Structures are given as structure tokens and as C-alpha cells.
Amino acid sequence: MIPETKLNILQELINTSSKEEIIWINGYLNGLVSGHGTPATAKSSQPVKKISILYGTETGNSKKLALQFTTVSKQHALNARCTAVEQYRHEDLVKEGYLFIVISTQGEGEPPEAAKKFHDFLHTTETRLENLKYSILALGDSSYPLFCKTGEDVDAQLQRLGATRVLPMQKCDVDYEQPAEDWFKSVINLLGAGQQALQPVADVPALSNGAARKHTKKNIEGVITRSVNLNDKDSTRRTWHIEIRADEELDYEVGDSIAIVPTNRHEVVERIIELGKADAGEQVTLAKSAGTIRELLTDKLNICYLLGSAVKKYAVLAGHDIPDIRMDLVDLLRIYPLKDGTPFSEVLNILHPIAPRLYSVSSSPKMEPREVHITVSLNGFLKQDEQHYGLCSSFLGDLAVDTVITFYVHRNRSFKLPDPDKDIIMVGPGTGIAPFRGFLQERDVEAAPGRNWLFFGERNFTSDFFYQTEIQQYHETGVLQKVNVAFSRDTEKKVYVQHRMKEHGKDLFNWLEKGAVLYVAGSKVPMSQEVEETLLGIIAEHGGKSETGAKEFLEQMKKEGRYQKDVY
Amino acid sequence: MADKQYTAVERIKLASDGLRGSLAASLKDELTGAIREDDQALIKFHGMYQQDDRDRREERSEKKLEWLYSFMIRLRLPGGFMTGEQWLGMHHVAGEHATEVIKITTRQTIQLHGILKSHIKPTLRSFDTLKLDSIAACGDVNRNVTCSAHPMESPIHQQVFEYADKISQMALPKTRSYYEIWLDKEPLLNKEEEIDPLYQDRYLPRKFKISIAIPPNNDVDVFSNDVALIAIIENNELKGFNIAAGGGLGTTHGSATTYPRLATVLGFCDTEEKVLKAVYEIITIQRDHGDRTDRKQARLKYTIDRMGVENFRKELELRCGFQLEAALPFEFTERIDHFGWNMGANGKWHYTAFVETGRVTDDKRASFKTAFFEIAATGKANFRFTANQNIIVSDVEEADRSLIHEILERYGVVGVTEQSSEMRKNAIACVAFNTCPLALAEAQRYLPSLVTKIEPILAKHGVLDDAISIRMTGCPNGCGRPTLAEIGLIGTGYGKYNMHLGGDRNGLRLNRKYKDNLEEPEILAELDGLVGSYSREQESGESFGDFIIRKNIV
Numbered sequence A: 001m002i003p004e005t006k007l008n009i010l011q012e013l014i015n016t017s018s019k020e021e022i023i024w025i026n027g028y029l030n031g032l033v034s035g036h037g038t039p040a041t042a043k044s045s046q047p048v049k050k051i052s053i054l055y056g057t058e059t060g061n062s063k064k065l066a067l068q069f070t071t072v073s074k075q076h077a078l079n080a081r082c083t084a085v086e087q088y089r090h091e092d093l094v095k096e097g098y099l100f101i102v103i104s105t106q107g108e109g110e111p112p113e114a115a116k117k118f119h120d121f122l123h124t125t126e127t128r129l130e131n132l133k134y135s136i137l138a139l140g141d142s143s144y145p146l147f148c149k150t151g152e153d154v155d156a157q158l159q160r161l162g163a164t165r166v167l168p169m170q171k172c173d174v175d176y177e178q179p180a181e182d183w184f185k186s187v188i189n190l191l192g193a194g195q196q197a198l199q200p201v202a203d204v205p206a207l208s209n210g211a212a213r214k215h216t217k218k219n220i221e222g223v224i225t226r227s228v229n230l231n232d233k234d235s236t237r238r239t240w241h242i243e244i245r246a247d248e249e250l251d252y253e254v255g256d257s258i259a260i261v262p263t264n265r266h267e268v269v270e271r272i273i274e275l276g277k278a279d280a281g282e283q284v285t286l287a288k289s290a291g292t293i294r295e296l297l298t299d300k301l302n303i304c305y306l307l308g309s310a311v312k313k314y315a316v317l318a319g320h321d322i323p324d325i326r327m328d329l330v331d332l333l334r335i336y337p338l339k340d341g342t343p344f345s346e347v348l349n350i351l352h353p354i355a356p357r358l359y360s361v362s363s364s365p366k367m368e369p370r371e372v373h374i375t376v377s378l379n380g381f382l383k384q385d386e387q388h389y390g391l392c393s394s395f396l397g398d399l400a401v402d403t404v405i406t407f408y409v410h411r412n413r414s415f416k417l418p419d420p421d422k423d424i425i426m427v428g429p430g431t432g433i434a435p436f437r438g439f440l441q442e443r444d445v446e447a448a449p450g451r452n453w454l455f456f457g458e459r460n461f462t463s464d465f466f467y468q469t470e471i472q473q474y475h476e477t478g479v480l481q482k483v484n485v486a487f488s489r490d491t492e493k494k495v496y497v498q499h500r501m502k503e504h505g506k507d508l509f510n511w512l513e514k515g516a517v518l519y520v521a522g523s524k525v526p527m528s529q530e531v532e533e534t535l536l537g538i539i540a541e542h543g544g545k546s547e548t549g550a551k552e553f554l555e556q557m558k559k560e561g562r563y564q565k566d567v568y
Numbered sequence B: 001m002a003d004k005q006y007t008a009v010e011r012i013k014l015a016s017d018g019l020r021g022s023l024a025a026s027l028k029d030e031l032t033g034a035i036r037e038d039d040q041a042l043i044k045f046h047g048m049y050q051q052d053d054r055d056r057r058e059e060r061s062e063k064k065l066e067w068l069y070s071f072m073i074r075l076r077l078p079g080g081f082m083t084g085e086q087w088l089g090m091h092h093v094a095g096e097h098a099t100e101v102i103k104i105t106t107r108q109t110i111q112l113h114g115i116l117k118s119h120i121k122p123t124l125r126s127f128d129t130l131k132l133d134s135i136a137a138c139g140d141v142n143r144n145v146t147c148s149a150h151p152m153e154s155p156i157h158q159q160v161f162e163y164a165d166k167i168s169q170m171a172l173p174k175t176r177s178y179y180e181i182w183l184d185k186e187p188l189l190n191k192e193e194e195i196d197p198l199y200q201d202r203y204l205p206r207k208f209k210i211s212i213a214i215p216p217n218n219d220v221d222v223f224s225n226d227v228a229l230i231a232i233i234e235n236n237e238l239k240g241f242n243i244a245a246g247g248g249l250g251t252t253h254g255s256a257t258t259y260p261r262l263a264t265v266l267g268f269c270d271t272e273e274k275v276l277k278a279v280y281e282i283i284t285i286q287r288d289h290g291d292r293t294d295r296k297q298a299r300l301k302y303t304i305d306r307m308g309v310e311n312f313r314k315e316l317e318l319r320c321g322f323q324l325e326a327a328l329p330f331e332f333t334e335r336i337d338h339f340g341w342n343m344g345a346n347g348k349w350h351y352t353a354f355v356e357t358g359r360v361t362d363d364k365r366a367s368f369k370t371a372f373f374e375i376a377a378t379g380k381a382n383f384r385f386t387a388n389q390n391i392i393v394s395d396v397e398e399a400d401r402s403l404i405h406e407i408l409e410r411y412g413v414v415g416v417t418e419q420s421s422e423m424r425k426n427a428i429a430c431v432a433f434n435t436c437p438l439a440l441a442e443a444q445r446y447l448p449s450l451v452t453k454i455e456p457i458l459a460k461h462g463v464l465d466d467a468i469s470i471r472m473t474g475c476p477n478g479c480g481r482p483t484l485a486e487i488g489l490i491g492t493g494y495g496k497y498n499m500h501l502g503g504d505r506n507g508l509r510l511n512r513k514y515k516d517n518l519e520e521p522e523i524l525a526e527l528d529g530l531v532g533s534y535s536r537e538q539e540s541g542e543s544f545g546d547f548i549i550r551k552n553i554v
Ligand code: SRM
Pocket: B049, B051, B072, B074, B104, B105, B106, B107, B108, B109, B110, B111, B137, B143, B144, B207, B209, B221, B224, B247, B248, B249, B250, B251, B299, B358, B429, B430, B431, B432, B435, B436, B437, B438, B477, B478, B479, B480, B481
């Protein structure tokens, strides 16, 4: 129906486009067909404005938006250049005219891993940026204490350096599609490109297209159908495999996580009520939530290890000078009592919401669409040489079968399986195994032809080999071609996954050269760093490369999405 | 084609390339604590068994962990002798690589349990440096050669003891695989070529056991062995040995074609050369005529009954190239360990300590392990193990006796040895749960407490000092030789035992089944009745076993 030549061009276009780009094109064509007139790109007469778009992302949302924004801009005759912050040459800042930044917030109000350098640069540089005109699209999640903190930081620094904010910062919650769209439009209009063909923007296809799974913070209720401690009785660890079942089909993909908001411990809440001389039943309405004091302290407000900012506010309220440290609310009330007659609601006002905790899904919806599994390791730490346990991990560990819990899906666009025929190498010690259990389930049900290689590590072989019997079965049935394990406490000399990787370096590099995707999941520090060093060593040794050569090789892998991390 | 019906094990042996199989690869497999199925048959020839903690199976499966696999290692220890140094080494190995417990077996050697796959090599390396090995301690070859344990038994004990070692050496497989696989090295002691005229490449159809007894003590239960040698001593000189063959106790519940059998005396040999030759050729007959198509019919006892004793003797003499002389008279009047201190024929002192069910460990009653460790550390004693699972602290000079005794005293060993009842001291229980994969019922973990409940019954009937022999096994394989006891309790299911009665006290007469599937209350009730009538109607000097027979109770 269309001539070969055109078809080839189309095919060429499709082959070289990412999934997201194709979705966009599709939507865009829809837009055309539904008669929104010829898009701006066709009009060459327009004076072309040059703009730079920067994104800083952890789990890919900011990238996705930045790319969409770039396409939309181009479509409006804007000469847009889109760069990932980690690729951006800081000295270029002074040369920029228009700069638009899409950046998310991670950790406890920290920038994404990749954006740290840029973030630090802005905080330290003294180069004036008088000519720079900018605006920021800040991604975040309002359930976290410091909503869109990184966006705010960047904005503040650019102000400090004399740049001009041409549009107010747009903060987005987890359901960022609409606000992002609005921001796009404002920018386009601002740059005067909006005059022609605003319509296509009006429904920037990719954003509203059904095929692109909308990003909403939908709370889902599920019942715990199974909870087992995977560690054997003599283990030094506690790690729960938890299966959650909902009555609806769940909208998640392997590589995503689910976010869970824990509730505070009953006895701690009661102690706080006692120390604060609070009327537990009193109804209080706060900015984000309302309920009795007991309810708020139990389900809504963070009372553990308060952020420095909250401690400061408490110091003012209670009229004590308190060192600049993080503390639990009980300790504050105990050591620095409130002035008599201070209404307890004032304390509630300084508290942040309980932050959600993420857990990588360890199941594939293709196995059981109504189920999601997680692998939770009990987080332990010492406080005045006393053993304490993390709030959410102990909360989850204590949940009995049949308990109903609420969670929402946290998408991770930067931690996804490649095409079925691609080989993958999975490095997942400890709970890092979680996403890979999902990967393996999926590759198994889809009978994916690509080869799979797993590196797993823990403390002791007999007590800490998570999912051992499943892994054995995948190995026997040929789903896993290679598995290498390292148990650090079984030998005098500690061995970790990176040692096993080194032992198999030749083969590993061979896989990489053949295009394998390498995934690292689990603890960020020190595991993921040591793994990366080892990886560079392997590339250098077996690829006959210099140190920089190896770095470039890995950079290239990152660019091609062949080096992905899910670390914390 | 004949080997069509050969058992799987036969095929594995033939294909094993000198018992190597794929053991090396099995060891390397990081994903499991187990070894490949075929290798599980082969590793026995190297003295090991793959086991798993049967108490933990369910729980581990729930946790998505494989069963808790580990290995049991059994030493080759002819005559059950070990130097003090070697014991010290064992002590450390047991702590470092095994469950701490050192288990004395009913064949005078020791076993370590719970050794993880990754610990096998280090364990065997330590053994090697101690000049100990586990070659052929299990498997279808000649097993550990037992020999009357107590040096006081006879002035020529040493002479007889040396036979155990010579026979063991003679019947060792020639393959070097043990050294290659476990020690990554060439043999310590000089090894000849690997071609094996005795075992060839097929080994024996089944396990093979040899024992030597020095009358009047049958402490080794000599007639339960495939080959039984009875030392013939005339005015303190070793004249030679009566040779018996065809003993074996294992049976299978509900299978009439399996039965326990005592070795049949075939004749007498005088010179060492002839004795060794005769033993050697009995092995070759079993190699050539044993049933390789059915492991339940493969022991020598069945081979002999199929051939007929006369034909068997003829075949043996043919292969030997000489006639066996007529057997010389002998008499066994006891089957016991002489507990406490005894002076040996060699003028040295020996203390026989009672180690209940052979488990050397430290518990609330006594610290056996520490005691023997300290004794070994003095460098003033050797160790001997008895077929009743006890320990003899041996070769102590008169001058050191008080020192050794003080240690035994301090850790409660003397107390346990002196205060335990006769029945308890002569009781035997096999390992059974939690490590034995064939166990149907408890044995070593249960018999001690059962005896505690029987003792009051004996006391009530005034026979507490009567050394009535009671033996318990967790299944009918007979590892604790229950069919040679006056009271045999053979596990049939968890908490259930067949009661066998009427064995004699010296291991010369098999008992017979009295009742099936008894649980503890019934066992106690039955014994109350039987012991009662025994104490009332016993003829002078009559043992419980003989009484049962006289009364036709079985
Ligand atoms: C350790 C020991 C019992 C003890 O508490 O001391 C023992 C333990 C086992 N015996 Fe035994 N046997 C032991 C002496 C015996 C004896 C007694 C004897 O030889 O004086 C017998 C009866 C005599 C005989 O051989 O007929 C004996 C007849 C068996 C049998 C049955 C053989 C048969 O012909 O039917 C088996 C099962 C088999 O071989 O198929 C067996 C198998 C086993 C195994 C290896 C189970 C297995 O095959 O997986 C047991 C290991 C349990 C564990 O966890 O340790 N064991 N076994 C004894 C070690 C002796 C040694 O040092 O070599």
C-alpha cells in the first residue's frame, strides 16, 4: 500500500527508535490523522531557538520526560539538545542560553547518583551565570519528607549564580504526567514557538497514550499469603520471602519495586503520648493528614530518627539547645522535655510523614498477575551499642499471613530486561537476588532464548543461600546457563561476588563483547562500587584496554542500557 | 546378556575408572552440598556416606533451602588401635570439620558426622598427616578388620593384632583415586601399580567383613562376619586359626529370603602364609560367585548357602592349592569388655572406659571428650576401640597410671564406668536417627533412656547385676548386632520395635523374633513378665537367653 522505499524508511526509523520513541511517534501520527494540521517541524521559515535540556535520573522517569520534551520542542522548531547530567560538560553552562532541567530527588532529599557531580558543582562553583535562562521540572514523591528537594537545591544554586528563572519550577508527584505536560506547554509558549500548531502539544501523544503505562501513585491493598524466613535457624541474618496477593491484576514489571509505608511501633507511640502528656484521642488536622493523635503517630508521622530540620524545629518549640543530630522523637521528649502546657499538636506539626520504603519485586506478573513477591532483609543497626532494627523491615517481618497491607508500585525504567534473545549477567548478592528472581521467572515463562548468568553471594552456604532450590532447578532446566556463588563466612579468606566475577573474567568479558546486559542489584556501598571496580579490571585485562579505555567501554555500555543498577 | 540384570551399583563400579567417577566434578559444584547420584555409591569406597539431617528436611524445604547434606567419614582402623597423637588430631578435626562428637562404631573404628562437602578434603588431609585414612572403610570391598581388643586377652595379642593389619593391607583396593581426589597428591606410603588382581574392575558384589577373635572372649562377635578367624592358642603360643565363613546379620522386614547367619567353621590353617591365602581366596570366590543382580542376595552368606558349604570348601581348597586341616577345638565363655584397669600381658596398664552408645562427647554426666583429649596430650597412652563401642586407654606405664586415673576421675569417666548397671554397660545401639538414611526408628538417641526404665524392673526382680545383653537398632540391617543379643529390639517404624529373644550371651546363638511392633509400654510390660519368671525359675548359672530357649518362649 505504500511504496517499498517509504516502507524501508519507516522500518529504518522504527528499528532505530526506542520503545518510548515509537510510542510517541505512534501517538504523534494519531495526532496528525485526527487532523491537527501539519506539525511545526515542517515549517523551516521560523527562526530557530536553541535550547539545552538536561536530565538527572535514577529510575528513568526524568529521562523519559526529557526525551519527550525534546521531541515536542523539535516539533516546534526548537533546536533542542538533550543530555544526561552525567554526560554534561560543566564548563558549557556559561555558554548556554536557555537551559531546562528535569531532575528527581532520591535518598533522603539527595540527587540521583548520576547527578551528584553536577549537583556538587553547582554548590561549589563561583562562575557567574548571568546569561543563563532556565526552568526546572522537579520530580519527586510527596510521601517523602523532602519533596522535590533536589529540584529546589538546583534552583537555589542557579539563583545564587545569577541565572534567570524564566518559569517557576514545576514540582511533580509520582503521577507526574499532567504537570509535566503543562510545564512543556508553558515553555513552548514562552519561547514563542507555541504560536503555530499548539494542538499537537495539547495532547502530546506519548503522555496520554494508553500504551505508555501511566505513572500513578495508586495505593493497592494486598493480603500476605506467605511469609518465610529464608535463612536457616543458625544464621546470623533474617530475610523474609513475602508473597502478597491482590484481587486485581497488578500493574508492574520485573525490575520495579513496591513502596510500603510502615506503621510505628505501638509501645513507642504510647510512650510518646505519655511523655508529651498528649490526649491520644484528640482530633488533629495537619497539612497532609488528619486523625486522632494516636492515629497520626501510628500511621502517618515519622517518629524515628527525625531529620535534622525537624530536630531543629523541636529545639525551638521546646526551648532547649539540642546538638545538630538526628534523634528519635521519644528520646527528644525524654531528654529535652516540652515546656508545660505546650499543645502536643505543635509537635505533630514539625513531624514529617513516614517515608515509604522500597522493595524490589522478586516475582514476575507473567507468572501470577495478581501476586507480587518481595525479599526483605531485617535491617539492623547499633544505637549506643544496643541492637536495634529498621522500622519497615521489622514491621514486614512481623506481619502474619492473612494480614492486609497497602503498597504502591514504584516503576524503575532503568532496570529492565532486554529483548528475549539477549544474554544477561545478573550480579545480586544478598537481597540483590530479588529482582533477578523476577527476571528468571519471566525469562522462564517466555522461554527466552538469551542466556542467563547469575552471581549470588551471602554469608554461609548452608544457612543463607536464598532461593537455593529454585536456582538449582533453573540451572538443571537450562534457564540459568551459569551460576556462581560466594559465601564470605565459610572460608578464612572472605570471598564475595566480585571475586567470583574476577575468576570468570575471561568468560564474562566474552559475554559482554557478545552484547550481554549486565545488572547489579543490592547494597550500593560497598558492593556495587567494588563490583564496578572489578568490572573495569576485567574489561581492561581481558579486553586489552587501558584504564580509560575500560571506563569508556563501560560508559558505552551504560549509554546502550547494557549496564543497569538497582542498588540502595 | 548377563550384565543386563546387573544392579545399577554394579554398572557404576565398572564405569567408575578406579572409583573416580565424577567425584572431582561433584566436589566443584557450588550450587549443592550433595554429590551426584552415581558418586554417592562410589564415595563409600573412599570411606564416606552422603547423609542429611533428617530432623530438618521439612523446615529447610519450606525455606527453599536444599536438605542439609553432609558426609559421614569412617576411618580404616584395623584392630581399632590409635596412638595418642592420632587421637589429639582426631579431636581437632572433629571440632573443626564435624559435629564435635567422635563416634566409636561396633567395628572398632570411629566415625565423624556432619562434614560439609567443602570440608571433606581438609578433613582427609588432616587424617593423612596423622597417617590415618578412610580407604575401603565402606563400600563393596573388605571393611575394617576387627580383632579382639584387649591386650590382656593373651600374651600373643600383639601377634594376632598384626594379622588384622596384614589382612587389611592385603585386601585394600589398589586404585590411587583416593590420593588423587582427596589429597591432590601421590600416595605417602609406597603404592604399586593400579591394576587390581583381587578386586579387578568390578570389586565385590557387596560389603565384606573380616574379624579375628581370641578365645575365650568373643568381644568382636566374630561369627557375624563374612570371614571369622578364631585364634588357636596352645600354651601361650599362636598355633594358627580356625577359619569360618558366611556370617552376616542384615535382613529386610518381610522378606523371607533374607536372614541372619553365623559363620560356618570350615577348618584350620597354621602358617601366616596359609591363613592369608585362605582369606584371600574366600574373597575371590565371593567376587566370582556372589550375586551381582540382587543386592539383597549378594552377601557371602547367601553365596555359601547357594553353593553348599562342602562345595564352597572344595572350591576354596582348589583355589588355595592346599587342604584345610580339621578345625581345632575352641571355647568362647564371654563376650565382654573388661572395664576399669587391667594389666596387659605386656606389663602395661589399660583402662577400659564405658562410652554409652560409643558417642565420645562432653555431656552433663561426664566430659569424655575433654578427658581423652587431656590423656592424649600427656603422650603417655594409646587408644583402642572395642566392638562394643567402648574405649580402652592403653599402654600406660605403671608410673603414669595415677596421673591418667586422676584425669579419668576428674572428668567423670570413672564415675560413669563404675556406676552404670551391667545391662547398660553391655548394651549396644546403632546410630539410626538423625543421620542414618535407613533408620525406621530411633536407636542411639533412645536406648539409654529405655534402659533407665528397664533397670527398675531388673532391680524389682533382683537381677540388676545380671549382665543381660540388650541391643537396639533402628532397622533390620543389624548394625548393633541385635540378633546376637539376649534381648534384641529392631525398629520397624517410628517408636515401634520387633522384640527378639533367646540369643546366648557369648554370640554363638542367634535370637528369634518374639513379638512385632512393640511400643515402649509394651516392651516394658513384656520384660517385666519375662524377667520376673526368669528370676523365679532360673537354673543356677543360666542366662536369660538360655532360659528363654529352655522355656520355649520363642
Ligand atoms: C556405625 C555403624 C553402627 C554403629 O552404631 O556402630 C553402622 C552404621 C551404618 N550401617 Fe551398618 N553400621 C555398623 C556396623 C554394622 C554391622 C555390625 C558388624 O559389622 O559387626 C552390621 C551387621 C553385620 C553385617 O554386615 O551383616 C551392619 C549391617 C549393615 C547393613 C546390612 C548389610 C546386609 O548384609 O544386609 C547396612 C545396609 C546395607 O549395607 O545395605 C548397613 C548400613 C549402614 C549405614 C552406613 C547406613 C547406610 O548404608 O547409609 C549406617 C550409617 C549410620 C550413620 O549415620 O553413621 N549396615 N552394620 C557400624 C559401623 C561399623 C564399621 O565401623 O564399619
